[in-house]
Amino acid sequence: MVTFLCDQARISFVRVKYLFLTWLTVLVGSWVLYVQYSAYTELCRGHECKNAICDQYRKGIIDGSACSSLCDKDTLYMSRCLSTLPNNQVYTGSWGDHDGIIRCRLGEVVHYELGEEPEPRREAPVFDKPTRGTSVEKFREMVFNHLKSKLGEQANLASLVSQILSVADGNKDGRVSLPEARSTWALLQMDEVLLGLLLQDRGHTPRLLGYCGDLYMTERVPYGPLYGLSLPWPLVSWVPNGVQRTMDQWFTPSWPRKAKISMGLLELVEDIFHGTYGSFLICDLAAEHFGYTDRHELRLTNARAVVPEDEFRRAMRVLKCETDADCVYGVDCQTSCDVSEKRCREEPVRPNLAKACGTLKDYLLRGAPSGLREELERQLYACMALRGNAGQMNMEHSLILNNLKALLWRQISHTKDS
The missing domain is CATH 1.20.5 (Single alpha-helices involved in coiled-coils or other helix-helix interfaces)
Known part of the structure; x- marks a missing residue:
C-alpha cells in the first residue's frame, strides 16, 4: 500500500x-x-502607405507611372515587409513581370509614456509643390536650382534636368502634368532617389521601375548582401566578429565571380571620382549595402550611403570639434580637426578607393589563386594606405585603381565569368 x-x-x-x-x-x-x-x-504599415498615396492620387493631387497599377488595377502590390523604421516602409513587390523593391515614406510614429494623452500621428509632408499655375519652364528651373544646391556648379546639369523631366512624364504623352510634377518633386527631395538616378546610367544602382507620389519601385537585386549572409538582428550582437567573418565567407561565390563583383565596386569608385556630375563620397561601405545580379554585376542597394562631395564639405565647414573623432559624417567619412580653430577641416581623410579596398580585402584574398595572392595582397594594402590629403593623390589614386583592375581582369578575362 x-x-x-x-x-x-x-x-x-x-x-x-x-x-x-x-x-x-x-x-x-x-x-x-x-x-x-x-x-x-x-x-510594417504598407496598407497605410498605399491608402495615403491612393487617396492623393484619386483627388488628382499626384500622378505617376505606377499610380494606376497601384490604385486602380491592383497589378502592383507589396509582399514581404523589409522595413527597419516605421516611417520608411520597404517591401518586396511585383508589378506585372517585374519583381522589385517598393519604398514609401510615412509620418513618424510617436511613442507615448504611460498615462500621457495620445497625440495624433505626425503626418508626412503634403504634395504642395509645384503650385497650380506653374509652367513647365518654371518647373524645369525649380529642378535645376534643386540639383545645383545638391551637386554644386556642374556643366552637365541641364542634361540631367532633361533626363529627370523624361522620368517625370509617367504616361509618356510628351508633357509633364501638374500631378506628375508634384510626384517628381517629392521624389527629388529624397537624396537616395536622386543619387540612384545619377548612378543607374552606368548600371551601379537598381533601375527605377515606377513611382506614384513619393512611393517608388526599383528592380530587385537577387543576391545580397555582398557576402551573401545577413544574420537576423537579435543574433548580430551575440555572434563574435571573428566567427561572423568566417561564416560570411562560407556564403560567397567562386573566386572568379568574386573578382568580377569586385571589379564592379572599383568601377563605381572610378565613376564617382570626378564624374559627370561632380565628385561623390561613399560614407558607408558596409557589405550589406551591396548586392549582385545573376551575371555577378555589382549593384549599390543603398544610395543613401553616397553623398555629393560639395554637400559633405558644407557639412564639415560648420562642424565644431575638439578632436578628430568629432569630425565624422555617416559611418566612413571623416576629416581632421583644426584644434586652433576648433573647426573640422573639409578634406576627407580617406578616399573612396581606400575604403573600398578595405571592404574587398577579406572578400578577395580568401580563395585567391596561389600565384596571385601575394601581388593582390600587396596592391590591396597599398590601396588601403591612400590618404585624401596626400600630395599627388589624384595621380596615385588613378595608378593604384588601374593596376588593381588590370590584375583582376588578367585572371578572369579568359573565363566565362568575364
Missing part, C-alpha cells in the same frame, strides 16, 4: 510538473508572439 501511494504521488508530481512547463511554454510563446506582432505592426 505504501509503495502504491508513493507511485501515485510520483505520477501526480510528474503531471503537475509537465502541466506547469506546458503553461510556462504557452505563456512565454504568447508573449514572444505578442512582442513580434507589436513590432511588426509598428514597422
